[in-house]
Amino acid sequence: MSRDAAIQAATRYLDEGGFVADLARRVAIPTESQNAERGSAMADYLEREMRATLEPLGFACQVHPNPNPKGWPFLVAIRREPGAKHTVFSYGHGDVVRGQDAQWRAGLSPWTVTQEGDRLYGRGTADNKGQHSVNIGALAAVLGVRGGRLGFNMVLVIETGEEIGSPGLQEFCAMHRKEWGCDLFLASDGPRLDPARPTLYCGARGALNFDMSVNYRQGAHHSGNWGGLLADPGITLAHAISSIVSPTGQIRIPEWVPAELPASVRAALADCAVSGGEDGPQIDTWWGEPGLTPAERVYGWCSFDVLAFKTGNPDMPVNAIPGQASAHCQIRFVVGTDYRQFLPALRRHLDRQGLGMVQVAQARAEIMDATRLDPEHPFVRWALQSVSRTTGVKPALLPNLGGSLPNDVFADTLGLPTVWVPHSYAACSQHAPNEHILLPVMRQGLAMMAGLFWDLGEGSPL
Known part of the structure; x- marks a missing residue:
């Protein structure tokens, strides 16, 4: 019975085909959370797949309805051992974005x-x-080597609505916080910094989506007869957007950025080089907040992007001045900013620019707030040591993920120190056609998680 034996058992799970077989069965269940007709698929994933997998590992499983009528159900799997001194909370989501089959x-x-x-x-x-x-x-491998024991308690929640903003997750976790009694959080989602380098992160950037629009009139009018006489909504909206950021992407609204980059964040990112692997795009080094490294810009700062812009008929342009224009925009934000102030600050900014005709509206009710565990926290240092021991290399430590996750539920609602260990990479085509993973990353992920779970059974990292 040893740590090395558990790691070997975990990697054999992949080498001998078990991992691919299990994943193939799970991927075959079309759990598209944006599709209202996928209720049976959600039930199958939680009941037929996850419950059937977790109960033989000693978990007591129960599927719970979502307290939010817009959300899908949750599976809660709980495993407790006599004498265990701490309880680990873990998480995953069984839903996916639309398949985009064609x-x-x-x-x-x-x-x-x-x-x-x-x-x-x-x-x-x-x-x-x-x-x-x-x-x-990895849990199964540790249990097998330890004779059916982990050495700690675990609560695992699998939700089925993360891709639609995790409606109901905050309320659900608040309802069960005392019952679960967890001490720390360990889970996996998102990409590594570099596909070849193990990565840990301590939180996530938040995301606020909103719409900007200009509505001058109904219908379009001939540009030869009316050009120079009718205000062009596309031009007005383009000026509004250009007032928000510089030509090189620097945000011009002070309330949208933190006052500073904390020293602990800067130190953690000092040896982090952003890479999407051989298929990833090349970084535009001239874009974004000046004076910051690429890693600091994506993991330590805020960004603003226009995700869609429409005026007229882009697919079949005609010689007519349109009456309306709209843009769907997004702010990714970090700790040190308050998303509740973003749209009021934008309204004041546009009014100062003489752009009161530009309308602003929040696009989604659910907001994932920014979170960040201090990179110097004892749990973070412990996890880094465990992963380094398993892999023999120094992991990258990101203060927070560049994307957004419901980590605010785990960090704020449950009050847990949060560490994520991602097993994907930035060029995986997540949310796009041809989504994929890399088997070497999965194999190393199994080894790392087996090492982490083994070490958790040896004593509390707090």
Whole structure:
């Protein structure tokens, strides 16, 4: 009975085909949370797949309805051991974005796991079925080597609405916080900093989506007869957007950025180089907040992007001045800013610019707030040491993920120190056709998680 034996058992799970077989079964369940007709798929994933996987590992499982009528159900799996001194909370989401079946490359399907070299293709392989499958596989390996014991308690929640903003998750966790009695959080989602380097992160940037629009009139009018006489909503909206950021992407609204980059964040990011691997885009080094490194810009600062812009008929332009224009925009924000002030600050800014005709409206009711555990927290230092011991390399430490996750529920509502260990990479085509994972990353992920779970059984890291 040893740590090395548990790690070897975890990697054998992949080497001997068990991991791919389990993941293929899970990917085949089309859990599209944006599709109202997928209720039976959600039930199948939680009841037929997750319950059937977790109960043989000693978890007591129960599927709970969502307290929010807009949300999908939750599976709660609880495993307690006599004498355990701490309780770990873990998380995964069984829902995926729409399959986009027709857009996948020839020979690929979103609902079939297909292996090509070191890649496994399929919807959910990276986000998030592959990642929580790694963690469950590592748990099983530790239990097998330790004779059916972990050495700690665990509460695992699998939700089915993360891709629609996790409606109801905050209320659900608040209802059960005392009952669960957890001490720390450990889970997996999102990409590594670099596919070749183990990565940990301590929180997530928040995300606020909003719409800007200009509505001058109904209908469009001939540009020869009315050009120069009618205000162009596309031009007005373009000026509004250009007033928010500089030509090189620097945000011009003070309330949208933190006052400073904390020293602990800067120190953690000092040896972090952003890379999407050989398929990733090249970084535009001239874009964003000046004076910051690429890692500091994406993990330590806020960003503003226009995700969609429409005026007239982009697919079939005609010689007519449109009456309306709209843009769907997003702010990714970090700790040190208050998203509740973002849209009021934008309204004041536009009014100062003489752009009162530009309308602003929040696009989504659910907001994932920014969170960040101090990189110097004892749990973070402990996790870094465990991963380094397993892999023999220094992991990258990100103060927070560049994307957004419901980590505010775990950090704020449950009050837990949060550490994430991602098993994907930035060029995995997450949310797009041809989503995939890398088998070497999965294999190393199984080893790392087995090491972490083994070490948790040796004593509390707090």
